[in-house]
Amino acid sequence: MIEFLKYSKFFYIFSGILIFASVICLAVFGLNLGIDFTGGSILEIEYKGERPSNQEIKDQLVDFDLGSISVQPTNEKGVILRLKDINEETHQKIILKLKENQDIEEQRFESIGPVIGQELKQKTKIIIVFSLLAIVFYIAFAFRKIQRPLKSWQFGIASLIALGHDVLIPVGIFSVLGKFYGMEISIPIIVALLVVLGYSVNDTVVVFDRIRENLLTGRVNDFEQVVNKSLLQTLTRSLCTSLTTIFILIALFFFGGETLKPFALVLMFGIIAGTYSSLFLAPPFLVSWLAYCRRRKD
Numbered sequence: 001m002i003e004f005l006k007y008s009k010f011f012y013i014f015s016g017i018l019i020f021a022s023v024i025c026l027a028v029f030g031l032n033l034g035i036d037f038t039g040g041s042i043l044e045i046e047y048k049g050e051r052p053s054n055q056e057i058k059d060q061l062v063d064f065d066l067g068s069i070s071v072q073p074t075n076e077k078g079v080i081l082r083l084k085d086i087n088e089e090t091h092q093k094i095i096l097k098l099k100e101n102q103d104i105e106e107q108r109f110e111s112i113g114p115v116i117g118q119e120l121k122q123k124t125k126i127i128i129v130f131s132l133l134a135i136v137f138y139i140a141f142a143f144r145k146i147q148r149p150l151k152s153w154q155f156g157i158a159s160l161i162a163l164g165h166d167v168l169i170p171v172g173i174f175s176v177l178g179k180f181y182g183m184e185i186s187i188p189i190i191v192a193l194l195v196v197l198g199y200s201v202n203d204t205v206v207v208f209d210r211i212r213e214n215l216l217t218g219r220v221n222d223f224e225q226v227v228n229k230s231l232l233q234t235l236t237r238s239l240c241t242s243l244t245t246i247f248i249l250i251a252l253f254f255f256g257g258e259t260l261k262p263f264a265l266v267l268m269f270g271i272i273a274g275t276y277s278s279l280f281l282a283p284p285f286l287v288s289w290l291a292y293c294r295r296r297k298d
Contacts, residue, residue, distance in 0.1 A: 022169050041110065080257070136153075162204055192267050192270065196267065
């Protein structure tokens with residue numbers, strides 16, 4: 001039988017490196033917030049002929065006093081313009097200006113005021129915090145029959161640590177992508193992070209539930225052996241479920257269109273991190289916590 005728990009230190013070190021790298025990236029690069037949170041306008045167009053350079057597009061719009069303009073090429077002939085909040089009249093003037101040199105087709109136009117952006121930012125923080133707390137209380141309630149060797153609330157704390165790991169890693173990766181590739185944090189990205197939380201906690205609960213069953217049946221007396229046996233029993237199921245989901249997300253990334261790529265990326269990174277933490281971080285953490293409590297008693 002494979003003894004996963006004897007590699008616990010390696011799992012902790014590996015996760016620690018990833019978390020440390022994510023925190024450093026967030027501290028250095030920050031997050032490239034989209035107009036959903038900062039306010040502004042986004043205009044996506046597609047050129048019928050050859051797409052001009054980014055600087056040529058900016059030069060065409062210099063007379064509109066749009067402040068800092070972000071130009072992001074998409075596909076072969078498309079481009080996404082991000083600029084300060086503009087009204088419909090200015091929007092139409094920009095379209096006419098861009099059509100002076102060659103024919104274009106407008107794909108979408110969105111405008112969000114700065115007040116709404118700040119409100120969304122605050123509500124997003126509240127939603128994430130309440131989601132995490134709700135998950136902890138749910139697990140503590142679901143595992144209330146377990147009183148030894150650990151309390152039910154300790155299972156909840158272990159899941160919370162795993163969830164923090166699962167969210168922080170994709171956010172850190174997006175910090176780098178935002179700095180070097182212009183990917184923005186938008187409402188769909190927040191939705192994807194919440195999906196990651198749900199997916200990850202489901203994986204964690206599956207493993208914890210098997211631990212609970214083995215504890216209640218008393219098949220194994222040693223807690224470490226119970227956890228290791230539970231991991232072996234759920235390993236194939238967790239890996240197969242995650243792999244099938246990731247295959248779909250890979251297809252979505254390559255064939256789902258430009259706007260779906262960030263969404264698919266967050267889910268891929270989050271599901272990979274969540275599968276890893278559900279199997280190799282949260283369960284070993286329970287064993288380490290129990291060992292620490294016993295050392296304190298001694």
